[in-house]
Amino acid sequence: MGELGRTVDHSTIIRWLRETDTGRLARLWRSADAVRAEHVGDAVHLRALVEISNHCVRQCHYCGLRAGHDRLPRFRMTAEEIQQCVVRAKQLGLGTVVLQTGEDPGLTRATVASLIRRIKSETGMAVTLSLGERTPDELAEWRRAGADRYLLRFETSDQALFARLHPWMPGHPLNRLSTLRLLRDLGYEVGSGVMIGLPRQSLTSLANDLLLFRELELDMIGVGPFIAHPETPLGFGPGGDAKGCTGQVPADELTTCKVVALARLLCPDANIPATTALSALNPAHGIESALGCGANVVMPNFSPQPYRLLYSVYPGKSAGPGEVEAHLRCLRRRIESIGRSIGSGRGDSPHFVSRASRALRIGG
Numbered sequence: 001m002g003e004l005g006r007t008v009d010h011s012t013i014i015r016w017l018r019e020t021d022t023g024r025l026a027r028l029w030r031s032a033d034a035v036r037a038e039h040v041g042d043a044v045h046l047r048a049l050v051e052i053s054n055h056c057v058r059q060c061h062y063c064g065l066r067a068g069h070d071r072l073p074r075f076r077m078t079a080e081e082i083q084q085c086v087v088r089a090k091q092l093g094l095g096t097v098v099l100q101t102g103e104d105p106g107l108t109r110a111t112v113a114s115l116i117r118r119i120k121s122e123t124g125m126a127v128t129l130s131l132g133e134r135t136p137d138e139l140a141e142w143r144r145a146g147a148d149r150y151l152l153r154f155e156t157s158d159q160a161l162f163a164r165l166h167p168w169m170p171g172h173p174l175n176r177l178s179t180l181r182l183l184r185d186l187g188y189e190v191g192s193g194v195m196i197g198l199p200r201q202s203l204t205s206l207a208n209d210l211l212l213f214r215e216l217e218l219d220m221i222g223v224g225p226f227i228a229h230p231e232t233p234l235g236f237g238p239g240g241d242a243k244g245c246t247g248q249v250p251a252d253e254l255t256t257c258k259v260v261a262l263a264r265l266l267c268p269d270a271n272i273p274a275t276t277a278l279s280a281l282n283p284a285h286g287i288e289s290a291l292g293c294g295a296n297v298v299m300p301n302f303s304p305q306p307y308r309l310l311y312s313v314y315p316g317k318s319a320g321p322g323e324v325e326a327h328l329r330c331l332r333r334r335i336e337s338i339g340r341s342i343g344s345g346r347g348d349s350p351h352f353v354s355r356a357s358r359a360l361r362i363g364g
């Protein structure tokens with residue numbers, strides 16, 4: 001795991017999060033990069049992101065899709081539209097499709113199950129769901145229908161901060177940690193993560209988030225900077241009302257890279273994407289920065305252009321080339337220019353593969 005990996009505890013994490021010396025930071029990037037090369041290799045896996053609905057019943061204070069944003073026109077793609085995006089991704093050589101939405105009860109258990117079955121039978125691609133917090137019955141049914149992976153960020157391990165950002169909704173209980181455990185028991189490859197620089201997020205809680213990644217034994221870890229959305233309660237600018245508070249986590253690229261690197265040291269064989277939020281902050285080099293300090297996945301957007309603009313989780317999310325072939329060509333060039341290759345096949349998380357085969361051995 002490398003010299004740094006073995007010794008990552010809470011105080012070490014805090015020290016790295018406060019570190020400003022570029023020489024010492026270069027050591028962190030090198031260690032994370034070496035652990036990445038050793039445990040998940042040089043291939044960068046591409047995932048086709050399709051944002052299939054922007055309807056949402058939740059009121060998350062940071063998100064532009066929140067139900068309270070009533071000026072946002074809402075869309076839900078048809079099964080045919082979704083399949084077109086998926087087939088295109090398959091033709092362009094991608095092995096995984098990620099279906100993401102707001103929390104949309106209009107996408108029923110049966111609708112999603114039939115989408116999954118169709119994708120699996122017509123393309124054989126790996127299917128990742130990112131549909132928010134859904135019921136145990138729905139999650140079980142979708143797994144039976146063939147879904148492979150589920151992404152659900154716990155957003156922050158600070159319970160008071162979590163409660164402030166996620167207003168209680170009768171009939172919609174929210175317990176992301178127990179849902180993550182359930183997903184794992186159902187046999188999903190499980191991904192989670194946090195935002196970096198939420199207003200009033202402390203370095204101490206961010207260090208706890210990182211340790212929780214390891215405790216939850218995540219197969220995938222996604223972290224990105226918080227980007228204020230003007231139509232939300234937190235829309236008052238980067239860093240929010242807590243700017244300048246002692247211990248406030250900065251919502252910047254440097255902190256994001258530190259968290260990517262530390263996540264890699266703590267969870268050596270997880271898949272870790274260079275997230276879209278980091279690219280929104282630094283369109284020119286965000287991907288290269290993350291890939292250079294531990295990341296090994298990129299998620300190009302395959303959503304149709306008119307819908308993409310409406311999937312405005314945060315400003316700048318839908319920026320970038322609209323034409324997917326050109327975007328992929330550019331991505332390939334960027335990835336190869338830093339000495340990495342494009343992955344082929346499903347690109348399962350090595351962490352998942354080894355825990356699944358362990359479970360099989362024990363079961364058999």
Ligand code: SAH
Binds near residue numbers: 225
């Ligand atoms: N409804 C799904 C998908 C939400 S969008 C779910 O709840 O899981 C995916 C991720 O975008 C969220 O988990 C959150 O971490 C991130 N996100 C939301 N608003 C954001 C913002 N303003 N800035 C940066 N990231 C944001």
